[in-house]
Amino acid sequence: MQQMGLGFEQKDEILVLDSDQSNASVQYYPNFIIEPEASNLLSELLSGVEWQAESLWIAGKERLVPRRVAWYGDPDAQYRYSGKLHQPLPWIEPLKRLKAMLQSELNTSFNSVLCNLYRDGKDSMGWHADDEKELGHEPVIASVSLGQARAFHLKHKTNPKLRHKMTLTSGSLLVMQGTTQQYWLHQVPKEPNITEPRINLTFRNIKV
Numbered sequence: 001m002q003q004m005g006l007g008f009e010q011k012d013e014i015l016v017l018d019s020d021q022s023n024a025s026v027q028y029y030p031n032f033i034i035e036p037e038a039s040n041l042l043s044e045l046l047s048g049v050e051w052q053a054e055s056l057w058i059a060g061k062e063r064l065v066p067r068r069v070a071w072y073g074d075p076d077a078q079y080r081y082s083g084k085l086h087q088p089l090p091w092i093e094p095l096k097r098l099k100a101m102l103q104s105e106l107n108t109s110f111n112s113v114l115c116n117l118y119r120d121g122k123d124s125m126g127w128h129a130d131d132e133k134e135l136g137h138e139p140v141i142a143s144v145s146l147g148q149a150r151a152f153h154l155k156h157k158t159n160p161k162l163r164h165k166m167t168l169t170s171g172s173l174l175v176m177q178g179t180t181q182q183y184w185l186h187q188v189p190k191e192p193n194i195t196e197p198r199i200n201l202t203f204r205n206i207k208v
């Protein structure tokens with residue numbers, strides 16, 4: 001079996017938002033998965049994940065969300081997103097492997113992962129917080145990015161001066177925890193010039 005990078009080293013940690021100043025706790029590890037593992041994992045997941053089109057009701061009309069999605073997890077980890085209840089698909093090997101790595105690095109447990117495929121720069125995710133009640137109080141969300149680097153924006157829900165823009169590169173890990181989801185929103189904006197795909201995996205722990 002191919003060997004995956006052993007996860008981040010302490011020196012690679014970048015503190016993005018610090019709870020003392022901003023009511024958010026966001027850390028970025030640019031080298032969580034190194035090459036060639038990141039590229040291998042990208043191709044494995046592009047073909048191995050059961051990517052689905054997802055629709056949403058907006059103002060009485062059903063619209064496709066601008067990305068492909070898939071939800072994997074333990075059988076009891078049901079999750080509501082885009083207004084619908086989702087039954088998890090059973091874990092596949094590469095996702096199980098990543099989950100184990102994250103659990104030991106972050107010393108927490110996850111029972112599910114939301115996979116998002118941004119086929120090109122026309123795909124995106126609008127402003128939102130991952131604050132569904134199933135995630136519990138102060139959830140830890142571990143977000144792994146593979147493939148095309150994309151912009152990621154954070155903004156405080158009420159203070160317009162508090163904003164943060166960053167680029168999530170291939171193999172990186174972004175951890176959002178503490179009161180981040182309570183006080184902040186995040187988005188992946190469209191970047192029309194981008195033609196290459198990106199996969200993002202957000203590992204979560206659904207309270208069952």
Ligand SMILES: O=C(O)CCC(=O)C(=O)O
Nearest residue numbers: 114116130152188200202
């Ligand atoms: O694609 C990303 O980096 C973010 C995904 C996200 O916010 C989510 O799945 O809730």
Ligand SMILES: [Fe+2]
Nearest residue numbers: 128129130186
């Ligand atoms: Fe999110």
